[in-house]
Amino acid sequence: MQASGxxxxxxxxxxxxxxxxxxxxxxxxxxxAQTEPGRVARWFGSCFYACGRNGLPxxxxxDGKAYVLVKVLKYDFVAGTGLYxxxxxxxxxxxxxxxxxxRRMHFCFIPLSWLGRLVTRREVRNLQRCKGISGVPQVLAxxxxxxxxxxxxxxxxxxxxxxxxxxxxxKLLAVLQQIHARGLVHFDLHKRGNIxxxxxxxxxIIDFQLAMHLGERCLLSRRLSARLRRRLQAYDLYHLYKHKxxxxxxxxxxxxxxLSRDNSLPLRLHRAVAGPLKWIRRxxxxxxxxxxxxxxxxSSQAHTETNxxxxxxx
Numbered sequence: 001m002q003a004s005g006x007x008x009x010x011x012x013x014x015x016x017x018x019x020x021x022x023x024x025x026x027x028x029x030x031x032x033a034q035t036e037p038g039r040v041a042r043w044f045g046s047c048f049y050a051c052g053r054n055g056l057p058x059x060x061x062x063d064g065k066a067y068v069l070v071k072v073l074k075y076d077f078v079a080g081t082g083l084y085x086x087x088x089x090x091x092x093x094x095x096x097x098x099x100x101x102x103r104r105m106h107f108c109f110i111p112l113s114w115l116g117r118l119v120t121r122r123e124v125r126n127l128q129r130c131k132g133i134s135g136v137p138q139v140l141a142x143x144x145x146x147x148x149x150x151x152x153x154x155x156x157x158x159x160x161x162x163x164x165x166x167x168x169x170x171k172l173l174a175v176l177q178q179i180h181a182r183g184l185v186h187f188d189l190h191k192r193g194n195i196x197x198x199x200x201x202x203x204x205i206i207d208f209q210l211a212m213h214l215g216e217r218c219l220l221s222r223r224l225s226a227r228l229r230r231r232l233q234a235y236d237l238y239h240l241y242k243h244k245x246x247x248x249x250x251x252x253x254x255x256x257x258x259l260s261r262d263n264s265l266p267l268r269l270h271r272a273v274a275g276p277l278k279w280i281r282r283x284x285x286x287x288x289x290x291x292x293x294x295x296x297x298x299s300s301q302a303h304t305e306t307n308x309x310x311x312x313x314x
Contacts, residue, residue: 037292044108045293048077050116052105056082060099062141062149065090067097078103078119079209083152096152097140104146116146119209124148126208129182135175135204153206154199158192158243165201166251169244172203176236179205185212185232189239238262 037045046053055075059068067084074081079102086095102123103116120142127150130136137150156162172195179186187210188194196204214229216222241260245252252260288294 041291041293045288047105047107048288048294049075050078050080050103050105051075051101056080056099056101057147059087060084060097060143060149062097062143063093065093067099069099073098079116084149094151097149098137098152099143099147099149101144101147113146120146120148123208123211126184126211126213129184129213130179130208133175133178133182135171135202136179137204137206153196153204155196155204158195158197158247161247162197164197164247166248168197168201168203169240169248169251172205172240173237175203175205176240180229180233180236183213183215183229184208185214185229186236187211187232189236190242192243195243235262235267238267 042053049055056069056072059066061067066087068087069082070085071083072080073083079100081098081100084097084099086093100123101116102119104113106112124139124142127136127139131138137153140149140151142148176186176189186194186205186208188207189205191207194205194207196206198204212232214225214232216225219225219228238259241252241256244256245260285294
């Protein structure tokens, strides 16, 4: 969502064909050890991306205006997110916006467009529940069964480790409390990329892909539903204070320090399962990258989060 992260990675260069990355050797003059993948391997590799080898649409329309793709912010198995800029000199309307396209590509002939439709419907609905909250981007329109566009926020994510004002996390907490008041759990605040710092220093929370709405009677009983909702929302708070402990430790109170070190049974179980799965996933992606199977589509760019070069360990 932020206007950063699309630069070409160091140690790589583009060859003459659009959308392909040729990995440069670490030593000058040395030949690349990566072999050119065959047709079947390239087809298999395209199945790992939400839109296949075609990538994100080169242009989208909104409010009677055309916006062209200028940067791919993220492109992975589940979704692709791109920054689009107004084509022309129309002074009305926003100059930039974000288009997110969820999964619409099959995986080895296994249909998965249903997943993209489901994720899009849930995410748009949850964002609409946050309408009016300053600190959550506004949905502008649905552009298809698996795609929608929303407002662009000028700034940087916590992944960029920007300078933060002392009251940043207090303001972030206020935004999160308003989200929780709508009955939502974000579930993905452990990712620093989902927290933005606007140019004015204000916090923004993005990516409601995993968010869940828990109504008053999700467990048939209001009391049980409220207890479950508070327990799950506590994990959002845990991740918020964990980020605060890392970025602004001097501003952390003793109570917040304790909340930032949650070691409850559910979190221990999550770490026990997520750790090995993450290790396996990275080894598999590293292997596919080394074989030249994973590659970028024509409209994608190198990015620290989705660039296959990172799986080589360089």
